[in-house]
Amino acid sequence: MTFEAGSDAHKEFFCRQFTDTYQDYDPETLPWPDLDPAALARLRGVPFWQEVYHTERRAGAIVDAFTPHVTDPTVRAAVALQGMEETRHAKLIRVMIDRYGIDATEQPLETFPDDLETAFIDFGFGECLDAFLGFGAFKTARQSEFLPAAMFDIFDVLMFEETRHIVFFINYMAWREKRRGHTAPARAIKSAWFYGRAARRLLGMVRRGQDANNGRDFAVTQTEMFLDGFSFRQFVEDCYRENARRMSAFDPDLMQPRLLPAVADLALRGLQLWDRTRHGLRRAA
Ligand SMILES: [Fe+2]
Numbered sequence: 001m002t003f004e005a006g007s008d009a010h011k012e013f014f015c016r017q018f019t020d021t022y023q024d025y026d027p028e029t030l031p032w033p034d035l036d037p038a039a040l041a042r043l044r045g046v047p048f049w050q051e052v053y054h055t056e057r058r059a060g061a062i063v064d065a066f067t068p069h070v071t072d073p074t075v076r077a078a079v080a081l082q083g084m085e086e087t088r089h090a091k092l093i094r095v096m097i098d099r100y101g102i103d104a105t106e107q108p109l110e111t112f113p114d115d116l117e118t119a120f121i122d123f124g125f126g127e128c129l130d131a132f133l134g135f136g137a138f139k140t141a142r143q144s145e146f147l148p149a150a151m152f153d154i155f156d157v158l159m160f161e162e163t164r165h166i167v168f169f170i171n172y173m174a175w176r177e178k179r180r181g182h183t184a185p186a187r188a189i190k191s192a193w194f195y196g197r198a199a200r201r202l203l204g205m206v207r208r209g210q211d212a213n214n215g216r217d218f219a220v221t222q223t224e225m226f227l228d229g230f231s232f233r234q235f236v237e238d239c240y241r242e243n244a245r246r247m248s249a250f251d252p253d254l255m256q257p258r259l260l261p262a263v264a265d266l267a268l269r270g271l272q273l274w275d276r277t278r279h280g281l282r283r284a285a
């Protein structure tokens, strides 16, 4: 059975899917592994824990602030659950920071604009972009055995919840836009515009991170382990495949993010074509 996007049946379905797949756990009592000194040094050397911690706290604050403004009670309950999960993500990162003695401090949160729905939508598209790139990065880090598997199992709980969030968000957006009478092409243009904003924000964050880490050893010693044999094409392929694998865990009647996988697919085809052309030119020469 497939639902018409924007219908009440669609709304009930995507909200129920979201709340039914909730997992109960306490970050404090997760099976945190003991790390040997080398693994501990690698974990502490990761330069972005402070940013991750801040992002999760900010996520919880935005979603919580938006929750009382959602008029539909079913949607409001689902958004409230997401807010609780984001706050728990922040707690999970905090537990890890304390347990392993990671150097990361709490940054003040910005005040949010009056238009909290736009803040929520901006945040949602940001999550879609972060998650898609995160799928590939997570696979690379896991394969490189940068940390023990038990640590990745814990992060996997977080990744699963982020995937749930973006599936919920995509359905929420389709439902919201359809109710406002926006057509599919208009929705696609709007998505692209919001993705553009998310990408600019992400680039700004990367630049700030580079500045903050200038002069630290991480760039040379730690990234080598991640990036040993790193290939851009492999990364895009990993993002694409991992996205498909993680999305396959969800009910096929739910709408899923389409734009980023399509862009990645296009990029991969372009790279393939470029490779073939290059080989052809080399042979001709
Ligand atoms: Fe989160």
Ligand SMILES: [Fe+2]
Pocket: 059, 086, 127, 161, 162, 165
């Ligand atoms: Fe999230």
